[in-house]
Amino acid sequence: MDRQMISRIAHRHHPIAAPLSDEAVAALLARATSRADAGRALDLGCGEAGWLVRALAARPQWQAVGVDLDAQALTRARDAAEALGVVHRIGLHHQDASSFSSKQPFDLVLNIGATHVFGGLLPTLAAVRSHLAPGGQVLVGDGFWEREPGKAALEGLGVEREEYADLATTMDQVIADGWTPVHGHVSTLQEWDNYELSWTGSLAEWAVEYPGHPDAPAARAAADAHRTEWLHGYRGTFGFVTLLLRRTED
Template identity: 35%
Template structure:
């Protein structure tokens, strides 16, 4: 899926400072505790394996994967330095520093020093840049080049749960052709040589929890700074994001979680 329209605003951390998303969200995506545990199990076994999480945010899914695989190591890469600092602090607090490393850099420019046994690209196909219509293909291609033969890709990517109406498309910054159906997404993965091991999708409840977490940072700031010179600007951004959600993609844009076996 494209980066949430609120993310760039929350992540910039320029005045006025908005609270980081991890204060209200466990995962940077529509993902429950139960589903996260199930997705991690789909990557196992990871004995003595190396896991890459690209566009990792604060890397909660990677850290939990390492906790489930005590001999595995992991690397998280994300352009946002604040998120990487949070990931590093969490790794230290959970005793994972020796097995987890993090890089605040552009994924498209970063090169690992060894092949991975598993790659996670969760709602982050945009990190390779380019035309949004090519984001999924870019991610599938890049992940395959990073994986050893027989490795696994955990791909969290958008798809249309139902055909968006013209009114919905007009209300959200996502071109119709950026996504197809869930079956189309799986077929695309297969054309890149992968085989599907498991497929599921975020529920509406998971989406709502995620979207609510995005909105809370703005609303809390507006509550605490009603007379700020920036209040009108922040209110407009919050209102735009809310309309993207409620008049655009809610109940129409899905997020698929695919566990894929690399050739």
Template identity: 35%
Template sequence: MDATDAPPRLTRLTFHGPLSEARAAALVRRLTAAAPPATVLDIGCGWGELMLRVLEAAPDATGVGLDLSEDDLARGRANAEARGVSGRVRFVRESAVGTAHGPADLVLCLGATQALSDAEAPAHTAAALHALRRLVTPNGRVLLGEGFWQRPPTRAELAAMWPGASASEHHDLAGLVDLAVAAGFRPAWIETANDDEWEEFESAYQSDVEEWLATHADHPSAKETRERVDRHRSMWLRGYRGVLGLAYLTLVPVD
């Protein structure tokens, strides 16, 4: 299979996570209005959509995005070029573990704490928060997007999730905020993705491939692709839907 007949990849997603346009706009306003950052560091950036919006709102700022997916990084570079901010941002293919980038005035880490630590879940969350504390300037801000259990998952729900899913791999929201405080932050703002944001994300995540499968049923890769998307949909609908949450924490480092 070559690139011309492969299923499209994530073209329906604006953000690589459950984040609405309204929430994104509010986050950008909150992070840039009072004291616009001069430097932005995006950990596990993907195509860095929120970072680009911050740079548009803070025209004197520069940004660096770190990720291991060259496809996503290329998408970010193309978007930056199209929006006239390419001279102020770099997309770097690099692990964030022990990164020499930073400290930055604004550090974004949205669904990417695993990129900051080699520790196993749930210990990686605390390790990532300590790394983020090192990466932010005094008086800067960290925007952390991190999973948490909205309620304890049942055995049946865990069995329907990803392989090896465990009730211990996430904290509840209060426990997550406690970890941020223990790492040297104060939580300036606590919010969580709502059901509409999750449904839009999960649907957009699969939509390209679902429509491709409807018209490529006999394609050599259709069976494998169908099994993959059916497995993901089942994990969501039978496993973590309404159980796994995503918190957006705006964190201020303690002097």
């Protein structure tokens, strides 16, 4: 059972692939698109394009482009866009986000929970600069250490200690890199718990619903492993922050 299929099933009840509530997503998008009635948004690693579809539904004069390697996720994104009547305002590209290029810059560039595509937070910010219009903004979401991680947290996440910093250091790094945080959201423990319960529950439920499917045992095993990694590993240790940024010198 490949990772893309696991992710699609795990996110079927939580299409925003990050620990944020619907209210937090709406508030961030409202702030990110409030500076202009019309604009262009780009999501590098969009998945099912949950952020873009919601933005377009709220802003009738905005257009959007989403890029992702998961073809089935993009199909779901198109279906969601059609259901909300915004499909004519979104372009979806099946390719590696790190190789995407466009002749026109964007007023808003998003990368939420997908900084691994570029090798981390600062490399992601370096990559989005070439896509950003003058005065444009970046909405980026990434992890940080709520507290010093132990062995169980590191093993559960499959990362090294140095891959993330605490929140203060993360903010300092972003500012030193030439960005000004103008808004943001730190995910709460409740948002994390809701996200992880949905992730593991959706996958386990699918295994129960389709017991004869050849991938059912793998789905159940993935749900059980992830639940253990979360509850006995990184819960309360690994945080998530979503920042709305502008270039300090623009």
